[in-house]
Amino acid sequence: MRKSHFSLYLMACLCFVLFSCASEAPKDKSPLTGQANKGITAKTKAANIARILASDTKDVNGKKVYNISCLLCHGKNGDQKANNAMDLTTSTLDLEQRIDVIAHGRKLMTPFSDKLQDEEIKAVAEYVATLRK
Numbered sequence: 648m649r650k651s652h653f654s655l656y657l658m659a660c661l662c663f664v665l666f667s668c669a670s671e672a673p674k675d676k677s678p679l680t681g682q683a684n685k686g687i688t689a690k691t692k693a694a695n696i697a698r699i700l701a702s703d704t705k706d707v708n709g710k711k712v713y714n715i716s717c718l719l720c721h722g723k724n725g726d727q728k729a730n731n732a733m734d735l736t737t738s739t740l741d742l743e744q745r746i747d748v749i750a751h752g753r754k755l756m757t758p759f760s761d762k763l764q765d766e767e768i769k770a771v772a773e774y775v776a777t778l779r780k
């Protein structure tokens with residue numbers, strides 16, 4: 648009898664913990680609309696870019712990051728242009744500008760600063776330049 652009361656009590660605690668966690672889901676991270684970067688200031692952007700530029704990419708495979716996160720719109724060779732994506736084979740942006748677009752998004756391109764690590768953003772920004780013709 649006592650034992651079963653105890654396990655009921657435990658279950659109740661567990662449920663309470665689970666529910667309180669679920670209700671604290673972050674509201675500002677909508678990957679589809681880029682809400683995470685809405686209203687981001689130029690100062691924050693500049694700080695993000697500087698931090699990403701300074702990150703160490705030695706343990707990251709930029710191609711792998713590209714194939715997981717960018718293929719959908721830009722395609723394997725960078726020229727797919729799905730969802731109005733720009734052709735990366737003819738892009739002329741420098742590394743800093745590419746990092747800006749990747750981290751903060753542009754039009755239908757979603758921002759990746761909340762999905763990828765700094766070094767992943769830098770590595771994939773370096774990788775896309777290799778897709779140029």
Ligand code: HEC
Pocket residue numbers: 712713716717718719720721729730731732733734735737738739740745748749753754755756757759771772775
């Ligand atoms: C949801 C579709 C989508 C995904 C996923 C996506 N992009 Fe884009 N990308 C776009 C669109 C759309 C543009 C053009 C934005 C514009 O017109 O201003 C763009 C533009 C760019 C540009 C700027 C090119 C230029 O010359 O101005 C770069 C660089 C880029 N994407 C890299 C990436 C990388 C790297 C990834 C993966 C981490 C990625 N994109 C994922 C849609 C996407």
